[in-house]
Amino acid sequence: MKNYLVTGGAGFIGANFVKYLLKKHSDIQIVVLDDLTYAGNLGTIKDDLADPRLSFVKGNITDSAVVASIFEKQPIDLLINFAAESHVDRSIENPQLFLQTNILGTQNLLDTAKKYWTTGKDENGYPIYREGVKYLQVSTDEVYGSLGETGYFTETTPLDPRSPYSASKTGADLIVMAYSETYKLPVNITRCSNNYGPYHFPEKLIPLIINNILEGKKLPVYGDGSNVRDWLYVEDHCKAIDLVALNGRTGEVYNIGGHNEKRNIDIVRLTIATIRRLMEENPAYKKALKSPSSDDISWINDNLITFVKDRLGHDQRYAIDPAKITRELGWYPETRFEDGIVKTIRWYLENQDWVKEVTSGEYQHYYEEMYGNR
Numbered sequence: 001m002k003n004y005l006v007t008g009g010a011g012f013i014g015a016n017f018v019k020y021l022l023k024k025h026s027d028i029q030i031v032v033l034d035d036l037t038y039a040g041n042l043g044t045i046k047d048d049l050a051d052p053r054l055s056f057v058k059g060n061i062t063d064s065a066v067v068a069s070i071f072e073k074q075p076i077d078l079l080i081n082f083a084a085e086s087h088v089d090r091s092i093e094n095p096q097l098f099l100q101t102n103i104l105g106t107q108n109l110l111d112t113a114k115k116y117w118t119t120g121k122d123e124n125g126y127p128i129y130r131e132g133v134k135y136l137q138v139s140t141d142e143v144y145g146s147l148g149e150t151g152y153f154t155e156t157t158p159l160d161p162r163s164p165y166s167a168s169k170t171g172a173d174l175i176v177m178a179y180s181e182t183y184k185l186p187v188n189i190t191r192c193s194n195n196y197g198p199y200h201f202p203e204k205l206i207p208l209i210i211n212n213i214l215e216g217k218k219l220p221v222y223g224d225g226s227n228v229r230d231w232l233y234v235e236d237h238c239k240a241i242d243l244v245a246l247n248g249r250t251g252e253v254y255n256i257g258g259h260n261e262k263r264n265i266d267i268v269r270l271t272i273a274t275i276r277r278l279m280e281e282n283p284a285y286k287k288a289l290k291s292p293s294s295d296d297i298s299w300i301n302d303n304l305i306t307f308v309k310d311r312l313g314h315d316q317r318y319a320i321d322p323a324k325i326t327r328e329l330g331w332y333p334e335t336r337f338e339d340g341i342v343k344t345i346r347w348y349l350e351n352q353d354w355v356k357e358v359t360s361g362e363y364q365h366y367y368e369e370m371y372g373n374r
């Protein structure tokens with residue numbers, strides 16, 4: 001039996017990961033630690049919380065007492081750190097919060113894990129750890145900086161972050177590697193490309209475009225829309241993290257990518273065309289439209305796109321070479337983008353209650369109801 005601590009498990013990827021673990025493994029216990037910032041929604045995992053294998057703690061990863069109390073209550077074997085401030089635009093507005101959560105929060109988790117996992121010292125003074133424990137840091141391809149028109153990031157590409165967000169994630173990665181070198185703490189770092197899929201907060205590109213179309217709003221695209229990202233279906237990412245946590249070589253970094261580079265403008269155009277096609281094929285989906293809610297959906301077209309002033313320091317291209325994880329762990333991105341984007345859009349059309357809940361803050365009432373008086 002494995003005991004997991006999943007931080008940030010009420011956010012987009014963390015919640016998908018919790019659902020994946022519960023489906024994949026029977027003999028596990030999971031504690032989710034999440035501070036429920038604007039990006040964390042307990043509603044996303046509320047059905048899962050009925051499962052006795054899952055429990056939830058509201059708290060900040062920078063709070064050493066909260067993290068220690070979790071290790072006191074159960075013998076954590078695997079700590080998977082998703083918790084982070086994750087939006088580049090917000091990091092440009094408020095860098096300090098990013099450094100606090102992403103760097104100091106990571107360091108606090110590492111320290112606590114080290115303390116509770118240490119069973120003794122070897123003859124050179126290095127800590128000895130309990131069998132089977134591991135810390136996994138969920139990082140990003142953005143730590144490698146920006147690419148020109150060709151080439152791929154590999155695990156040995158020099159770190160060259162450009163935004164306060166990516167700089168804070170790079171700082172966290174360096175601290176993780178420092179604990180691996182200095183204290184021989186068993187760690188892995190995974191660096192993934194842009195995820196897409198269900199439960200994505202509607203401030204990020206794909207859910208934002210879907211949401212704006214449903215609200216009859218313009219679709220803002222930075223600059224000329226030529227920035228290229230590699231897109232990875234979130235469930236494929238979850239599978240990769242599970243494989244690295246269980247079988248990855250200790251101390252190694254693994255890149256996780258979708259082999260699926262797209263320009264932002266093409267993602268937006270494809271999203272527009274797919275929503276319209278799905279609504280034409282199944283008129284019941286038109287019910288998701290808030291405004292203008294008419295039968296005639298010819299207005300859902302590329303004219304909704306509006307180009308806005310580019311993001312400061314906008315990286316031009318990210319592209320990941322995931323050959324190492326394929327070679328060592330047999331992982332590859334199973335979901336073709338053409339299928340993943342349809343699944344994602346269908347999910348949003350069918351789950352407008354979730355969107356309403358996370359954007360209206362209703363989940364906070366849910367939290368009060370569930371946990372307010374504990």
Ligand SMILES: NC(=O)c1ccc[n+]([C@@H]2O[C@H](COP(=O)([O-])OP(=O)(O)OC[C@H]3O[C@@H](n4cnc5c(N)ncnc54)[C@H](O)[C@@H]3O)[C@@H](O)[C@H]2O)c1
Nearest residue numbers: 008010011012013035036037039040060061083084140195
């Ligand atoms: N979404 C992507 O495409 C992507 C790509 C590369 C890497 N990542 C990394 O993956 C991880 C998860 O990303 P996501 O998109 O799910 O993010 P998210 O913003 O959807 O979720 C982050 C979660 O962390 C929680 N959190 C934030 N600060 C916290 C704190 N101080 N203490 C406890 N909990 C806190 C939030 O409440 C939220 O539930 C992040 O570390 C991010 O850097 C994401």
